[in-house]
Amino acid sequence: MAKNDRESLVTRFDVAWKGLESDLKHRWMKQTGGGSGQQQTAFSLLAWAREQKLLTADQERFLDRCRSVRNAYAHVSFEGYSGPVASPPKEIVERLERILGALRHPRKVGEIATRASTCLPTTPLREALQTMHRGDFSQLPYQDEQRGWLLVTREQVGRWAEAKAEADGMVLLDLGVAVSELADHPEVGPVRPRRVGASATLATAVAELEAALHRPDDAEGGYPLVLVTGKGGDAPVQVLAVDDLPRAYQELGMIW
Known part of the structure; x- marks a missing residue:
């Protein structure tokens, strides 16, 4: 790589990093009032930004690695040499710039999420399953007057069938029941x-979806979907699902 190209990447890295630090410090000062004179390091600012859901955990890890190697990209002057010790890879610089852009101009989850097909609590299970089959969905949202937004899911139907099975394994299901009956069943329960x-922000929704992936599907908040x-x-009701993560990660600068 030519010297001018190396120095250009170093300059872009340095500008993006300083912009990131300045932006996070300004947000921290605005929210905390400066914390009674407490000084924030780059490390603590990144941790604070993740806690505030300004950054995802993956973004924080990447930026912390950038922090660790930043000094290697600094300009030095010794023995007649003036320039950087090392040059950051182009992909790293571009990813850092995308993260800074996403932080300064955050995308809203509504711009990325997919329009959802919904049903009613009284929709017969047969119709819900047909809708899921036609659209290749794994779930349908519906709004319950008492419990708010719930999902009817293929997994829920499977648990319902297991609960209905006789000792010999035979099961006769009434697919005319309302979808809400699955949520009411003591051995099935609601999917919230x-x-x-x-x-x-998109970063907030991605953090919620990633958190859901670390819990069992049938646990509270464990189903891998954000409504x-x-x-x-x-x-309109939209969903951010696992299939949407690659695009979301690209928007957030988490992958290149």
Whole structure:
């Protein structure tokens, strides 16, 4: 790589890193009032940004590694040489710049999430399954008056069939029952998705989805889907699912 190209990458890395530090420090000062004179290091600022869901855990890890090697990209002057000790890879610089761009101009989850097909609590299970089959979905959201937004899922139907099975393994299912009956069944129970508003940042929604992936599907908040809802009864319902993660990661600068 030519010297000018190396120095250009070093300059871009340094500009992006200083911009990131400045942005996070400004946000921290604005929210905490400076913490009674407490000084924040780059390491602690990254941890704070993750806690505030300004950064995902993956972004924080990447940026912490950038922090660790930053000094190697600094300009030095000795023995007649003036320039960087090392040059950052182009992919690293571009990823750092994308993360900074996403932090300064955060995408909203509503811009990325997919429009959801929904049903009613009274929708017959047969119709819900047909809708899921036609759309190749694994779940359908519905709004329950008492419990808020719930999901009817293929896994839930499987647990319901197991609960209905006789000792000899035979089972006769009434697919005309309302989807809400699965949530009411003591051996099945409701599936409550994680939920964010349409104005939530994409980083926040990705963090919620990643958290769901670390819990069992049938545990509270464990189903791998985030429901995105707006204000008002006419607001569209959207979902951020596992299939949406590659695009979301690209938008957040988490992959190149």
